[in-house]
Amino acid sequence: MQLKDKVALVTGAAQGIGKAIAATLAKAGAKVVVSDVNLELATQTAKEINGVPLKLNVADLVEAETSLKKIKEELGNIDILVNNAGITKDTLFIRMKKEDWDLVLNINLSGVFNLCKAVVPIMMKQRSGKIINIASIVGEMGNAGQANYAASKAGVIGLTKTLAREIASRGITVNAIAPGFIQTAMTDKLSDDVKQKMLTQIPLAKLGQPEDVANACLFLASSAADYITGQVINVNGGMLMNT
Numbered sequence: 578m579q580l581k582d583k584v585a586l587v588t589g590a591a592q593g594i595g596k597a598i599a600a601t602l603a604k605a606g607a608k609v610v611v612s613d614v615n616l617e618l619a620t621q622t623a624k625e626i627n628g629v630p631l632k633l634n635v636a637d638l639v640e641a642e643t644s645l646k647k648i649k650e651e652l653g654n655i656d657i658l659v660n661n662a663g664i665t666k667d668t669l670f671i672r673m674k675k676e677d678w679d680l681v682l683n684i685n686l687s688g689v690f691n692l693c694k695a696v697v698p699i700m701m702k703q704r705s706g707k708i709i710n711i712a713s714i715v716g717e718m719g720n721a722g723q724a725n726y727a728a729s730k731a732g733v734i735g736l737t738k739t740l741a742r743e744i745a746s747r748g749i750t751v752n753a754i755a756p757g758f759i760q761t762a763m764t765d766k767l768s769d770d771v772k773q774k775m776l777t778q779i780p781l782a783k784l785g786q787p788e789d790v791a792n793a794c795l796f797l798a799s800s801a802a803d804y805i806t807g808q809v810i811n812v813n814g815g816m817l818m819n820t
């Protein structure tokens with residue numbers, strides 16, 4: 578699963594799962610554009626993996642189109658797009674503010690739309706490309722206190738399948754990865770009781786690591802997955818098993 582001479586753009590890549598994805602793709606030989614709203618962190622990560630830092634607000638379509646045009650001009654191609662950027666604003670639905678609903682949907686779902694909108698014309702001209710959208714287990718099964726986040730990730734799955742059907746004839750694959758509970762800075766803040774409750778729901782009885790998601794991403798980005806499109810790859814330790 579080598580990516581020599583491939584150009585990959587990973588959003589939300591400064592830290593966490595995005596950073597692990599960027600590092601894994603770079604290790605496989607790709608030239609990785611490390612994009613994030615935090616340019617300082619993106620620059621630091623880019624130095625670590627010999628990548629290219631980019632400040633990018635995925636919720637801004639014009640900014641997305643301008644940035645991808647620049648990447649195309651400077652690096653020649655955009656072979657791989659990983660839509661990883663996302664946020665949470667968790668609370669029970671009855672307490673959820675409209676602005677928190679809008680913010681999460683604008684970044685998590687409209688952000689994926691914006692980047693796909695910007696990259697698809699480029700990939701169609703190339704007649705090749707890999708689009709990988711990071712969804713979530715809660716987009717498939719729901720989760721109390723995450724109506725906005727779950728809705729956004731369910732939307733990402735629907736967008737993934739629809740876009741896969743529309744552009745497959747141009748040699749472009751579109752797939753999603755749905756992580757379960759992954760050990761990140763966010764989960765590290767949870768109490769031991771909450772973590773233990775989570776573990777009882779996972780057959781493998783452990784949290785996933787960012788690298789688990791990154792390895793699935795590497796597979797989908799490689800030629801080994803050329804005949805796979807419109808799929809949701811679950812990386813969740815068996816917590817959800819689709820029929």
